[in-house]
Amino acid sequence: MLYLNDCNMSVSPSISVVHAAGDYHIHQYLFHNASCFSDPAVIKENNIMKSNIQSFGELKENWDSYGADSISPEAIWGATTFVENMSRYGRKVYFASPGPNGEVSIELKEGRKVVEVVFYASGTKKYIALDGDTVYQKGALTPEAKHNFIKWLNE
Amino acid sequence: MNSGDPVPSAEYLLRRGYCPQQIRRDGTVTSRAFVARPKDEGKLSVDIESLTTLAVSIKDASLFRLCRILTSDVYNLGLGCIYDPLADNIAHALITGLDGEDLEIPQLLSIKATVLMYPD
8 A cells, every 4th residue: 555645755656666575565666765655564563652652641740850841742743643654654663752841752763873853842843863973964854854864764 | 079160071970761761672761861941041950970879869760760971971062061069969960051952962962871770
């Protein structure tokens, strides 16, 4: 099953490949070297991560003992929506973490490469991409930035 | 050491990480444990390990894990660290110079930090 619109891709596929994998098929289309496909195992793990993120809403003020704010519903919504989006890219979310300003952090990981995307109560979304302790890119999360760091993780 | 003095580079600092939400399965800590709030004015509370005990610093071992970072690693990131004893915590110090929504410094602090296997 393909989710072309959910991948925010605006161009036609240049290559189409069908992989047999167990009792299901993964249809992979390549767009400017980024891939978009669904994988039941990734969807399952990401759904567990979404439940984990939703549980951050139960944290009370000062949950970190340093005076943290409770986690904002807007940040939880932004983070869970992003996780759903990553499922459509076939990208498993590595970890999710609450922050003291009511934000939610999502981590993607591939070997030494890590991307952290942070969803703030204000609706602001920022990311940083690191290779080990070297910063590769950082800035506001835009569709183009997302496309670029997924491509970078896949390289 | 007097209040306001720079913490010596060789001292280890302790910061609590909320467990398991800020401690990854591989035993490392996320950047969110090293984020300052706007009202903290760029300062992050830590304990100087040599002036406390793990049992005191962790406060509640059912909720937290201790993350240890060397003061020289803090200085090497361009941050400050000053002694700031409190009435109920003589080990208290502040890492200074953080920017609230900057992602880079919290990431680098978390990479430098080691999560202690305490009390496990």
